[in-house]
Amino acid sequence: xxxxxxxxxxxxxxxxxxxxxxxxxxxxxxxxxxxxxxxxxxxxxxxxxxxxxxxxxxxxxxxxxxxxxxxxxxxxxxxxxxxxxxxxxxxxxxxxxxxxxxxxxxxxxxxxxxxxxxxxxxxxxxxxxxxxxxxxxxxxxxxxxxxx
Numbered sequence: 001x002x003x004x005x006x007x008x009x010x011x012x013x014x015x016x017x018x019x020x021x022x023x024x025x026x027x028x029x030x031x032x033x034x035x036x037x038x039x040x041x042x043x044x045x046x047x048x049x050x051x052x053x054x055x056x057x058x059x060x061x062x063x064x065x066x067x068x069x070x071x072x073x074x075x076x077x078x079x080x081x082x083x084x085x086x087x088x089x090x091x092x093x094x095x096x097x098x099x100x101x102x103x104x105x106x107x108x109x110x111x112x113x114x115x116x117x118x119x120x121x122x123x124x125x126x127x128x129x130x131x132x133x134x135x136x137x138x139x140x141x142x143x144x145x146x147x148x
Contacts, residue, residue: 023129
């Protein structure tokens with residue numbers, strides 16, 4: 001009888017919304033692209049050193065950083081960690097800042113060709129990610145909605 005009293009209540013399995021699954025796959029794709037960036041920067045070091053105005057080390061390290069960030073965020077989204085939405089939003093905002101700084105500082109003379117398209121696409125993706133993470137089903141999945 002004492003053993004029955006110590007049993008923990010059954011855990012309720014939360015179902016992952018399809019939109020969160022798609023977002024996780026998108027983040028994994030993002031991480032995969034940066035894995036390719038990292039490995040190709042290492043493999044093509046000499047070629048890139050003669051071609052670019054920046055060191056291939058920049059390409060390799062930035063690829064590695066975004067690979068790790070993408071894997072951590074994808075893992076958190078997949079598991080439904082309570083901190084995953086904040087981490088995903090922070091990563092999106094950080095990548096947006098990185099993208100625009102890279103574009104404005106390193107793509108000298110070529111950054112102006114499609115800035116409007118890039119800005120609108122960036123804004124659209126930020127809105128979509130925010131919508132996916134903060135709709136009711138996702139908030140429930142991540143444990144942010146509580147019955148009162």
